[in-house]
Amino acid sequence: MSHRMTFWSAVPAFYQAQLKLTMAAKKGLGDAVLAELVVLRASQLNKCAFCIDMHVTNLREAGVEARRIDLLPAWEEAGDLYSERERAALAFTEAVTVLTEGAVPDAVYERAAAQFDEGELAHLLGVIVAINNWNRVNVTVRQPPGAEL
Template sequence: MSHRMKVWGLLPEFGRAQLKLTTAAKKGLGDPVLVELVVLRASQVNRCAFCIDMHVRNLREAGVSPRRIDLLPAWEEAGDLYSERERAALALTEAVTVLTDGHVPDAVYDRAAAHFTESELAHLIAVIVAINNWNRVNVTVRQPPGEEL
């Protein structure tokens, strides 16, 4: 597949706004590994090669074990490899990303709310929304992995 357009270069204000949105969303979570797991999982669901490549590299640089990175697509079956807090965040990530039923199920939301303060939960939702926006743009224009935005 070939790169369709350099949307981020064509719309620099949009790119700066997206970066500010992402930065603001991440500020209230405090756990950079949790954030990277969430954004990697959303990127996997959305099949965004550019973002998958970037967030796998970020997790490796943060010292996350290859096993935790490799098994992320099967996090529900991975036992104690992910904490309850991480699993709650990943379940919410998938529910917000897919929205196949047109809503986020109460059980998924309540599970996340049990592990995050209200402010943290708001930031988590914002991170999920922000990465989905990055994914949708990058998938649409076929942003190549490893290339500058």
Template structure:
């Protein structure tokens, strides 16, 4: 695939706003590994090679076991490899990212709400929304993995 354009360079104000949005969302989430698992899972669902490459690297740098990274697409079947809190966050990530039914099911939202207080849940939703923004732009312009934005 051919890189279509240097979107982020042509939209610096949008890039800076998107970066501030992402940092603000992650700031209240607390656990940086949880945040990286969430953004990696959304990026996998959106097939964003640039973001997958970046967030796999971030998880490795954070010392996350390779097995946890490798099995993220099958987190529901991976048993205790992911905590209940992580599993709730990943379920919410999938529901918010793939809105095929047009809504986030109550049981998915309630599962997340059982593991995150209201402030944390708001930050979790914000992180999911922010990574979906990054993914959509990067997929649209075919941003190559490993290159500067």
């Protein structure tokens, strides 16, 4: 597959706005590793090679254990490798990203709301929305892993 367009440089104001959106959402979440796990999981679901490459690299550089990165696609089966807070965030990420049932199920929302206060949950949702935006653009334009934006 070949790279289709240089979207981010073609719309620099959009790129800057997307960066600000992402930084604002992550800042309010507070936990950088949790945010990276969430964006990696959404990127895996969306099959965004560019973002998967970036966020795996970020997690490795942050010193996250390789098993936690490697087993992320199977987090539900990974036992206590992920905290309850992380599992709630990952379930919420999957529900918001995939929208399989056309909505985020109440049980998934309530599980996340039990682990995050309202402000944190709003920022978590913001992180998920932001990465899905990045993913959709990068998958559409076939942004190659490791490329400059």
